[in-house]
Amino acid sequence: MNEKDAIDLLIRSGCSPDVIEHCKAVADYAMKIAINIRDNAKRKGQPIQIDVDTVFTGALLHDIGRSKTHGIGHAVAGARIAAENGLDEKLIKIIERHIGAGIPEKETKGLGLPEKDYMPVTIEEKIVAHADNLTFGKEIGTMDELILNLRKKMMDERVIKRFTVLNNEINSMMV
Numbered sequence: 001m002n003e004k005d006a007i008d009l010l011i012r013s014g015c016s017p018d019v020i021e022h023c024k025a026v027a028d029y030a031m032k033i034a035i036n037i038r039d040n041a042k043r044k045g046q047p048i049q050i051d052v053d054t055v056f057t058g059a060l061l062h063d064i065g066r067s068k069t070h071g072i073g074h075a076v077a078g079a080r081i082a083a084e085n086g087l088d089e090k091l092i093k094i095i096e097r098h099i100g101a102g103i104p105e106k107e108t109k110g111l112g113l114p115e116k117d118y119m120p121v122t123i124e125e126k127i128v129a130h131a132d133n134l135t136f137g138k139e140i141g142t143m144d145e146l147i148l149n150l151r152k153k154m155m156d157e158r159v160i161k162r163f164t165v166l167n168n169e170i171n172s173m174m175v
Helices: 003-013 017-043 052-061 074-084 089-097 123-133 143-152 157-174
Strands: none
Touching (some): 017 052, 017 157, 052 123, 089 123
């Protein structure tokens, strides 16, 4: 799926212009991260397999579920929309697992999500989740800003730790 087709799908699904602009910003940032990781690994002689096209398309579509809800369930709604449109399983998983820094199955019940694991597994899923976490609207922020926002929302420290662990994992691959 190319960029135009992905944006057309966002529009057809009912995403607002603000959501689409956010998705474009996340896709651009995620692409930079993926290329940086790939190039750094090559320089070190440790080629890492990253599907850069999947990162870009998955990031473009990560918030497609916001056409139905702006709650945490937008990831599940988005995965359903992606499946109904015959998208590749890799893209469906990116959409479904991008929320926060992932949500383990044991925490889903209290959030109203279907009970399953929403932790990002593949490098592509992790890159999109991380890029989304640091993209505020169309602007790229810092980890300090993210943590401050999470604390203002009174997030549990174990949740904040997941954001930090994901950040550290991604950053360790970029240096």
